[in-house]
Amino acid sequence: MSPRPGTGTQVHALILAAGKGRRMRSGRVKLLHVIGGAPMVCHVARAVQALKPRMLAAVVGNQAEEVSRALRDDPNLAEGIRFVTQAQQLGTAHAVLQAKFLVGARARGRDTALIILNGDVPLIRPSTLRALLARHRRSGAAATVLSTVVQDPDGYGRVLRDDSGRFTSIVEHRDATPSQRRVNEVNSGLYCADASLLFDALARIGKDNSQGEYYLPDLFPILARDGHRIEAYPHPDDFEVLGVNDRSELADAGKILYRRRAEELMESGVTILDPDCTYIDPGVTVGADTVIHPMARLQGATRIGRGCTIGAMAHITDSRLGNDVQVLDACVISDSRVKDAVRIGPFAHLRPGTRLEDGVHVGNFVEVKKSKLGRGTKAGHLTYLGDSVIGKECNIGAGTITCNFDGFRKHETKLGDGVFIGSDTQLVAPVTLRRGAYVGAGSTITRDVPADALALTRAEMSIRKGWARRYRDRMRREKNRAGGKR
Numbered sequence: 331m332s333p334r335p336g337t338g339t340q341v342h343a344l345i346l347a348a349g350k351g352r353r354m355r356s357g358r359v360k361l362l363h364v365i366g367g368a369p370m371v372c373h374v375a376r377a378v379q380a381l382k383p384r385m386l387a388a389v390v391g392n393q394a395e396e397v398s399r400a401l402r403d404d405p406n407l408a409e410g411i412r413f414v415t416q417a418q419q420l421g422t423a424h425a426v427l428q429a430k431f432l433v434g435a436r437a438r439g440r441d442t443a444l445i446i447l448n449g450d451v452p453l454i455r456p457s458t459l460r461a462l463l464a465r466h467r468r469s470g471a472a473a474t475v476l477s478t479v480v481q482d483p484d485g486y487g488r489v490l491r492d493d494s495g496r497f498t499s500i501v502e503h504r505d506a507t508p509s510q511r512r513v514n515e516v517n518s519g520l521y522c523a524d525a526s527l528l529f530d531a532l533a534r535i536g537k538d539n540s541q542g543e544y545y546l547p548d549l550f551p552i553l554a555r556d557g558h559r560i561e562a563y564p565h566p567d568d569f570e571v572l573g574v575n576d577r578s579e580l581a582d583a584g585k586i587l588y589r590r591r592a593e594e595l596m597e598s599g600v601t602i603l604d605p606d607c608t609y610i611d612p613g614v615t616v617g618a619d620t621v622i623h624p625m626a627r628l629q630g631a632t633r634i635g636r637g638c639t640i641g642a643m644a645h646i647t648d649s650r651l652g653n654d655v656q657v658l659d660a661c662v663i664s665d666s667r668v669k670d671a672v673r674i675g676p677f678a679h680l681r682p683g684t685r686l687e688d689g690v691h692v693g694n695f696v697e698v699k700k701s702k703l704g705r706g707t708k709a710g711h712l713t714y715l716g717d718s719v720i721g722k723e724c725n726i727g728a729g730t731i732t733c734n735f736d737g738f739r740k741h742e743t744k745l746g747d748g749v750f751i752g753s754d755t756q757l758v759a760p761v762t763l764r765r766g767a768y769v770g771a772g773s774t775i776t777r778d779v780p781a782d783a784l785a786l787t788r789a790e791m792s793i794r795k796g797w798a799r800r801y802r803d804r805m806r807r808e809k810n811r812a813g814g815k816r
Contacts, residue, residue: 342387342445343378343444344433345386345389345446346447346449354575354577359397367612370399373454374449381445422547427532442525447521450581451520453519458570459520471559472560473550474560474772477563478568483503483511486517486572489512490513492561502547507511513747519572535548573602588605589605595616601622608625608701609625611628619651621807625642626643627646630647633650634646638654639656641658644659644675647664649665655673663679665682672690674686677695678694684698689706695713698716701716704722705722705723709726713727714730714733721749727755727771731755734759744762747762749767763775764783768784773787785815
């Protein structure tokens with residue numbers, strides 16, 4: 331055995347992200363399929379990042395540029411992830427060898443532990459990785475594999491132990507004997523190894539197997555023959571560590587991720603009426619005493635304040651809501667900022683660039699785009715407000731629209747404080763209505779309106795007495811004549 335245990339005080343991490351994942355039946359590599367609001371490989375990187383490794387790297391191959399971009403662009407990942415390319419997919423050992431100069435140059439003897447994991451395990455928890463690292467350090471092993479027990483081990487590498495229960499090796503399913511295939515303890519593909527010993531052992535791995543590939547698990551017997559201790563650490567949750575292989579498993583993993591986040595939020599004081607039908611991305615935060623109704627979807631970098639109500643089928647993405655906000659049923663909110671005590675919906679749409687100050691009311695079938703509504707302003711019904719700056723305590727009547735596009739450019743509408751807009755009004759931008767102005771219902775406003783003025787563009791109303799009676803009589807006569815001809 332090794333003369334002294336490796337302390338692994340310095341930790342590096344390597345994500346294997348070069349494969350395609352043919353069982354997904356997709357033009358995209360498996361790792362780019364979205365689960366819980368992010369490509370699955372990003373969930374893996376986030377979990378590893380929680381361990382604060384000195385270096386985090388990924389081995390990319392199939393669609394390397396797209397996988398690298400997904401990891402670089404993830405706002406929940408710190409900058410500095412490194413990439414190495416596996417141009418030919420010749421096996422997992424070959425993939426790790428591509429990172430030899432990246433990792434090996436930073437290794438400090440047996441003080442450097444390298445965590446290796448696949449990019450298709452989006453359910454992996456930081457606590458599981460910490461436990462693997464701790465077991466590796468305590469045992470003094472040169473390499474430790476995370477194993478798990480499954481009912482149906484078909485297709486997985488089997489973990490083999492001697493009569494005393496000590497781990498000896500891993501054999502792939504295709505190369506296993508009938509008796510070995512009856513073993514239910516399998517390889518998860520998660521490893522922790524001493525970087526100083528790893529790469530020398532990897533260089534001695536051959537490919538005398540049914541796949542003709544360089545298998546990473548083959549390093550264990552090599553390290554054992556060199557007199558080093560090797561370990562297999564069983565984990566009780568097989569679905570967490572065995573990853574996603576097809577779209578059915580992708581859907582199942584998504585349910586688990588959403589349920590996890592719902593449970594975390596409920597423990598922090600959020601009411602979720604039906605956690606199994608509520609979809610909250612892991613990066614979303616929600617304040618205490620907020621109530622979330624079924625079928626709500628909260629995605630991206632969304633931040634919800636305290637004491638809010640999120641209605642059924644609301645869809646909120648990359649937005650910030652203050653305290654005591656009411657979002658009623660079937661609202662869509664994207665990249666918007668909403669302050670305190672705002673009421674939205676039902677069936678309202680806040681498009682990117684919307685800013686609602688305290689106490690604003692945006693009602694049913696109101697659409698707001700790239701506009702700011704001042705404190706206490708109300709737009710209750712059937713209205714479109716685009717490219718607008720609207721002051722405090724304004725009233726926007728039903729059917730009002732800002733005509734902001736002339737076919738070539740967008741133009742801005744400005745309303746001062748206390749402006750009153752009557753129903754069925756068109757505000758043809760660019761136009762400014764100053765403080766306290768009134769607009770009569772049914773008007774089309776094409777020029778600026780001074781403060782405290784009334785603007786009207788309706789035609790003068792006329793009344794023709796008896797016209798309706800004469801019209802009805804004429805219609806009846808025509809109907810009778812038409813009936814007599816049949």
